[in-house]
Amino acid sequence: MLIAVVLAVVAGLGLIGWYTARAKARLLYTGRGSMRATANYHGLHLALWIAIPALIAFAVWTAVSPGLVNEAVLADPAAQMLPASDMERASILAEARAVASDPSTVAFNPLANRLAEPMRSAQTxxxxxxxxxxxxxxxxxxxxxxxxxxxxxxxxxxxxxGIMLLLLAASLIAILTTVGIVASLVFETALFFRDVSPWSFLTGTHWSPGNAIGADIDDNFGAVPLFWGTIYIGAIIAMIIAIPLGLMSAIYLTQYADAKVRRWTKPALEILAGVPTVVYGYFAALTIAPAIRDFAASLGYQNPSTESALAAGLVMGVMIIPFVSSMADDSIAAVPRAMSDGSLAMGATRSETIKKVVLPAALPGIVAGVMLAVSRAIGETMIVVMAAGATARLTADPLASMTTVTYQIVQMLTGDQEFDSPKTLSAFALGLVLFIVTLILNIIALRVVKRFREAYE
Amino acid sequence: MTNETKMTARHVDVFYGDKKAIDDVSIDIDNGIVTAFIGPSGCGKSTFLRSLNRMNDTIPIARVTGEIKLDGDDIYASGMDPVALRARVGMVFQKPNPFPKSIYENIAYGPRIHGIAQGKADMDAIVEKALTRAGLWQEVKDRLTDAGTALSGGQQQRLCIARAIAVSPEVILMDEPCSALDPIATARIEELIEDLKNRYAIVIVTHSMQQAARVSQRTAFFHLGNLVEYGDTEQVFQNPQETRTKDYITGRYG
Structure with a gap:
């Protein structure tokens, strides 16, 4: 509400300023070359000088005022009855705020109703x-x-x-958001590591946060089975599917397919990249996983589980194919035609040329594509939530159910959770590990791609 | 080697899609001499050159009709394997295009895919011979493991010639081999062509009439897809029979 009013007021003032400044500047015009800028620019200049300071002031005020409001409310005599604990205090104040903005809200704590009135007047x-x-x-x-x-x-x-500064501010917002996300991850992770030692988190092999009470807390937060599950599903099984299929389809599309075939196969492959991951998820859970379970049973498995690393990994591999193939496609296309012509002119066949000249030249780009694909696969959530299972298990058996970092994050943060328990906080530590790993993969991949591009330009 | 006819072309047309790039060209290419194709840009000389080893096959819309024979065998006959043909008719391109491999591996590439060498010692001998013939051995013998792409432009082009020689072709096609090189490197390539011409039938496409006059014994002048004039280089340059040839050679257009 307040923000709409402020924006409207600022826009109105800016408009008025623009018109009046333009009018004033026009009066200064005495002939050709008499002014260094047109009247319109004088108007814009003034409008920017109205809008930018006003918006900065508003941003600062929005950040500061809730604290001031709370302090004003705490000064109220009724606030003497507030409990000492910061957490409870904050929750009652939050309730009071809700009641203040919408009086029909029913507060749990009667004190919140008492404080709603001072809250409202302070806010006004x-x-x-x-x-x-x-x-x-x-x-x-x-x-x-x-x-x-x-x-x-x-x-x-x-x-x-002024416009340059505006654009700079816009791009800073994206960067600052990233920084903020990382900072919050680091902060929450630090809280987690107050309770659990980082060493046992990173090297422990037993994961059951549900049992984590008291002295043996370190023993129940060993994340290795999660890391293993993530790597096994995302970087091993999925890649066994995605690398050969993606690479071969890229080779076919760039080297063999004629224009007609390319015209419909390439978009068809790209559709695969546009399928929402949740759709892949239930494809994995409803179609692939039962088929794998039946297959396992036919092999004589005792009680095969419906969820398996194989089901999630296979579907994830299919999902990743377009990433691998489009990166490989790009880097194969970047290999100069003269190079493959040279090989063909020596009497090499197409496939010899591809194997010995084109692929080695395109290799860095392909490797980078695979790394980006891996970083996407290990961050993938929906498929593993639906098809991989919840059991943290350290095994190489692809038919066993397995769990991943992303699945556990979802598990820790959904439903009613206490926000200061190690169990919940472990999600942030897992998230930070995932973030660091994918960040490293992406940086390496982008470097490789950059070096490779330079080599051919 | 005697001056016998190595390749013959009869009534050759080349199409790119619907566009006719070469119109009814007939020509004989002899062993042991250098044949130059000259003509203004876009006259079809490179297109015709590429049809002599079926490199036009790699362009989907290109189509060749007529008859081209190598030692009396039709190279577009269904029984002719373009891969085998290209081992006999080698090619050097406009821009040096060494493979992103070592100097040694660049040369060994062809012999290896064709299974020419018997063992390592034999391969070493082939590599040395090819580099020697290309006049590059003295410059690179101590750094055969360096990347081929690390050489200078002129050296790269000689490496590409050595690479073509290594599979013992009978004909070498050169598509403006000096257009990306400086005058000194160009002079080295021209000397090399002079040294090689007795062993192979060499066809060179060039933009430079001086180069054609310097290196070739026969010259063919192409214009707008037609073969306008073909004869001994000396005769074509000194006493052209066609006005179009004369106009081009005297610099009236081109």
Whole structure:
């Protein structure tokens, strides 16, 4: 609500500023070459000077004011009855905030109802202060720019700089978000490692967070079976499927297929990349996994489980094919035609040329593609949630049910959980490990691709 | 080697899709001499060259009609394997295109796929002989394991010639082999062509009339897909029979 009002006010002020500044600048026009910038740029310059300070002020105020509101509420006599624990205090205040914004809400804690009234008045009060602050900044900025409207003022290049800053801010938001995500992961992981030793987390082989109470807490957070499950499903089984099939289809498409075949096979392959992973998930769970179970039973397996590493890995491999094939396609296409012509002209066959000249030359790009595919496969969640199982098990048997890092993260964070228990926090530690591994894979892959590109340009 | 006819082309047309790039070309290519194809850009001389070892097969829309014979055998006959043909009719390209392998492996590539060498010692001998003939042995003998792509442009082109020689072809086709090289490297290649011409039938496509005059014994002038004039180089340059040839050689167009 408040944000809409503020944005509308700022936009309105900017518009007014633009028109008036333009009008003022037009009066300065005395002939050709008399001004360093057109009137329109003077208008834009002033509008930017209104909008940018106002929006910065608003952003700062939105960050600061909830703290001020809470302090005002805590100063209320009723707040004396609040419990001392920070957690409970925060939850009651949150409830009071909910009641303040919507009086029909029923609060658990009667104290929240008592505090709703001071909360509401504090919010209104600080809201007005905020709007006033925004207005002051807008007017101050606009006023400053107003004094700069002169014939020799280079409004055009100033506007250019303003737009550059705007674009910079936009790109910083994405970067800052990433930094924020990493920071929160690191923070929560640090909390987790206060309870559980990092060493036993990274090297322990027993994972049962449900039993983790008391002194043996370290023994129940051994994540090795999860790492193994992730690697086994994502980097081994899936890649056994995806690398040969992806590579061979890329070779066929780039080297053998004529234009007609390429026209429909390439998009068809790309559709595979567009299938939502949840669809793959139930394909794995409903079609592949039972078939594998029946197959296992026919081999004489005792009580084969419906969920298996093989089912998840196979479907994930199929999902990854387009990634491998499109990266391989690109790097094979980047091998200069002159190189394969040279081999063909020596009397080599197509497949000899591919095997001995094209593939070795394209290898770095292919390797990079595989690494990106692996990093995607180990971060994949839906398929393993639906088809791999929940049992943390350290085994090489592909027919056994297995669990992965991503599956456990989902498990730890869904449903009613206490947010400060090691069990929940372990999800963040797992997430951090996953993040670091995929980050390293991506960095290496991108480096390899870059080096490879340079070699042929 | 005597000046016998190595390849003959009769009424050859080459099409790219619907477009006719070569129109009714008939020509004899002799052993032991250098034949130059000259003509303005887009006249079809490279296209015709590529049809002599069926490299046009690698372009899906290209189509060749007419008759081209190597030692009396039709190279477009259904029984002719283009792979075997290209071992007999080698090719050197416009831009040096060494494989991303060592110098040694670049040369050994052809003999290896054709199973020519009997063992390591034999392969070493083939590599040395090919590099020697290409005039490169002295420069690279101490660094055979270096990457072929690390050589200079002129050396790379001689490496490509050595690579073509290593499979003992009978004909060597050169598609503007010096167009990417500086004058000194060009001079080295021209000397090399001079040294090689007695052993092979060499066909060179060139943009440079001076080069054609320097290296070739026979010259064919192409224009707009037609073979306008074909004869002894000296005669074509000194006393062209056709006005179009004369205009081109005197620099009136091209």
């Amino acid at each position: 009060q600080f809201g007005f202060i905020g709007i006033a602050l925004v207005l002051i900044c807008a007017l101050a900025g606009g006023g400053y720019a107003w004094t700069r409207i002169r014939a020799d003022f280079p409004a055009r290049s100033r506007v250019e700089r």
